Amino acid sequence: MTTTNTRAAIPTARRVHRFTYAIRNIVAEAQRVEAAGTAVKYLNIGDPVAFGFQTPPHLVAAVERAMRDGHNTYGPSAGIPAAREAVAAEYTKNGFPVTPDRVFITAGTSEGIELTLSGVVDSGSEVLVPMPTYPLYTAVLAKLDAKAKYYRLDPSRGWMPDLEHLRSLVTPETRALVVIDPNNPTGAVYPIETRRKIIEFADEHGLLILADEVYGDLGFDGPIAPYGLLDPDAPIISFSSLSKAYLAPGWRTGWMAIGRSPRLDDVAAAVRKLADGRLCSTVPMEYAVVAALTGDRSHQVAFREALRARAKLTVDRLCAMPGVSCVAPTAAFYAMPRVSLPPGRTDEQFVLSLLRSTGVLCVYGSGFGLPPEDGFLRIVFLAPLDELNAIYDLMADFTREYLR
Numbered sequence: 001m002t003t004t005n006t007r008a009a010i011p012t013a014r015r016v017h018r019f020t021y022a023i024r025n026i027v028a029e030a031q032r033v034e035a036a037g038t039a040v041k042y043l044n045i046g047d048p049v050a051f052g053f054q055t056p057p058h059l060v061a062a063v064e065r066a067m068r069d070g071h072n073t074y075g076p077s078a079g080i081p082a083a084r085e086a087v088a089a090e091y092t093k094n095g096f097p098v099t100p101d102r103v104f105i106t107a108g109t110s111e112g113i114e115l116t117l118s119g120v121v122d123s124g125s126e127v128l129v130p131m132p133t134y135p136l137y138t139a140v141l142a143k144l145d146a147k148a149k150y151y152r153l154d155p156s157r158g159w160m161p162d163l164e165h166l167r168s169l170v171t172p173e174t175r176a177l178v179v180i181d182p183n184n185p186t187g188a189v190y191p192i193e194t195r196r197k198i199i200e201f202a203d204e205h206g207l208l209i210l211a212d213e214v215y216g217d218l219g220f221d222g223p224i225a226p227y228g229l230l231d232p233d234a235p236i237i238s239f240s241s242l243s244k245a246y247l248a249p250g251w252r253t254g255w256m257a258i259g260r261s262p263r264l265d266d267v268a269a270a271v272r273k274l275a276d277g278r279l280c281s282t283v284p285m286e287y288a289v290v291a292a293l294t295g296d297r298s299h300q301v302a303f304r305e306a307l308r309a310r311a312k313l314t315v316d317r318l319c320a321m322p323g324v325s326c327v328a329p330t331a332a333f334y335a336m337p338r339v340s341l342p343p344g345r346t347d348e349q350f351v352l353s354l355l356r357s358t359g360v361l362c363v364y365g366s367g368f369g370l371p372p373e374d375g376f377l378r379i380v381f382l383a384p385l386d387e388l389n390a391i392y393d394l395m396a397d398f399t400r401e402y403l404r
């Protein structure tokens with residue numbers, strides 16, 4: 001007779017061991033530092049509301065109204081028609097013709113990405129992902145038992161994608177290509193010629209393009225057109241949300257728009273099926289999607305200007321530190337400086353020492369897939385200018401000592 005040890009820990013799935021998310025994982029160490037009495041300056045999470053930027057009042061009003069009007073039921077799995085129409089109209093106005101039946105309202109960009117990858121990859125499939133990447137992609141692919149193949153972004157060329165390297169990675173298992181443009185974690189925006197080459201490459205190999213355009217409205221010089229503008233018939237799916245440019249990350253509300261190419265009909269059907277399985281996204285917040293895309297956006301003008309000023313300060317201060325270099329971002333709220341580490345040291349060791357000595361919390365570049373010895377780290381520069389200046393004072397003193 002076999003007996004079971006009922007006192008043993010309940011076993012967990014193997015996929016969890018492959019799942020890492022440095023941006024949040026590092027917070028455990030920050031909490032220890034805080035408990036030991038050092039105030040932590042959290043520059044790890046890209047949440048503009050946490051740094052004092054306010055959700056536009058007409059979006060809050062739209063959600064309140066929806067709740068009072070009784071829109072507290074489950075909704076259609078693809079989203080309420082008015083929100084889907086608003087998203088389709090927005091893309092169409094921006095040159096990427098999309099119909100409402102190809103739009104899904106999702107729990108942030110994140111859920112759209114997860115639904116799409118779940119709909120197109122099998123165990124062992126490969127997806128081309130930028131390096132550095134936003135870690136959601138590798139985390140989801142790990143869950144799906146699929147493989148992220150990293151294509152290099154080149155810091156010596158303003159973090160542009162290395163297209164030769166990208167081409168060299170295609171195999172018969174490759175299903176899709178991820179572009180994050182404007183980019184997290186680098187703050188880069190790709191020129192039209194680069195975008196065109198990426199689309200041609202994907203087209204040529206029959207790959208789906210996941211265009212992560214969640215920072216599309218946050219170019220310092222103004223909104224950036226969607227990828228689909230360049231070729232509305234290419235197999236492109238665009239993802240965005242209320243989290244960044246509409247200052248409501250906690251609402252977990254976003255959208256995905258599937259291009260009109262008949263090559264995407266099956267993908268649209270697969271996403272529809274999977275979306276049914278999770279019922280619907282947050283219904284009252286879907287009313288805010290309508291308010292966001294059809295209403296006043298003047299908050300974005302001020303937000304972009306605030307970001308431009310913070311980016312300039314960040315790059316000026318970082319580049320003035322001996323042993324530190326940084327490509328100037330042109331969108332979003334991230335900078336990816338490089339510290340010339342002594343041989344044998346890693347980016348994680350640097351970031352943890354910085355945290356323990358000064359309370360400044362950044363994320364190490366290897367959390368985004370970069371080699372640990374390269375010495376990159378990501379800074380979220382959403383804090384007010386005076387706070388950033390004080391933080392960069394601490395970083396400058398620490399780095400001087402560290403590299404001595």
Ligand SMILES: Cc1ncc(COP(=O)(O)O)c(C=O)c1O
Binds near residue numbers: 110
């Ligand atoms: C590139 C990128 N994609 C997706 C997301 C997830 O955003 P959401 O809140 O819309 O799920 C983020 C959040 O930081 C991001 O930087």
